[in-house]
Amino acid sequence: MSVTAKQSSPAVELEVGGRTVRLSSPDRVYFSARGETKLDLARYYMSVGEGIVRALRERPCMLHRFPDGVDGQKVHQKRLPKGAPDWMHTVEIYFPRFGRTADELCVTELASVIWAVQMSTVEFHPWNSRCADVERPDEWRIDLDPMPKASFDAVRRVAQVARGVLDEIGAVGWPKTSGGNGLHIYVRIEPRWGFTEVRDAALAFAREVQRRIPSDATTTWWRKDRPPDKVFVDYNQNARDHTIASAYSVRGNVEATVSMPISWDELDDVEPRECTIATVPARFARLGDPHEGIDGAAFSLEPLLEWAAREPA
Secondary structure, three states: EEEEEEOOOOOEOOOOOOEEEEEEOOOOOOEEEEEHHHHHHHHHHOOOOOHHHHHHHHOOEEEEEEOOOOOOOEEEEEOOOOOOOOOOOOOEEOOOOOOOOEEEEOOOOHHHHHHHHHHOEEEEEOOOOOOOOOOOOEEEEEEEOOOOOOOHHHHHHHHHHHHHHHHHHHHEEEEEEEOOOOOEEEEEEEEOOOOOHHHHHHHHHHHHHHHHHHOOEEEOOOOHHOOOOEEEEHHHHHHHOOOOOOOOOOOHHHHHHOOEEEOOOHHHOOOHHHOOOHHHHHHHHHOOOOOOOOOOEEOHHHHHHHHHHOOOO
């Protein structure tokens, strides 16, 4: 894919896959820790283009926008911002809680990502279902969320136990850093079940992980009731309209950290805070995308739903 830039003061025009995306205010500082700008953000996403498009492809996507940089106010954008070019794809989503619909971005190409950056998007939060059938997820998400006194070593230990359980049930997990202090593991699933069933399966899995490593893991729902030194195995990220930052999404913090895909062999050595828009492009150029094969075989949730049926209410 050809990606070039040409100056058209004061804006920049970026040539992305045969489309031209105009980037206004390219020198606006978005990440104050090292002074990275809006243009730096756009160039980062272009450098990992294959990976970010794979992570977002044909999924409804909520945008986290920071019009004044990450030190400013965050805007949770469900509807595609006004002024989008006609080649942008959307999908209509109904939100029962509000009795409203919204046309959400549905990424099909890198230019869509860069246009969202032009509209001050930093984070991309896709659904775990595809636009063709938004009510049937094809992705199960395991979110390992450490409490304030839990170390990343504890996250590593819980992740390895989760991997062992996945191996036993014949599922393949694809890990990535969260961009914060946690870890996400994605599993491709057959799109045969609704959000309620996927969440039930995720809860049954989380409880099994907790049973195997109770010293580090918890499934206690209310944050105030969780032990401060445990890792919460968050099953609710599989509920309808619950999203987490995608693979390769930049996070809205001043260090410009990235939610970075890793291999299982890297788990013991990865330092999440070192994965930033300044470091990930060279890694991507050197190693490619560890999630390249994620869209292979899909897992049936039937074993986990059998576990869920045996769990006490």
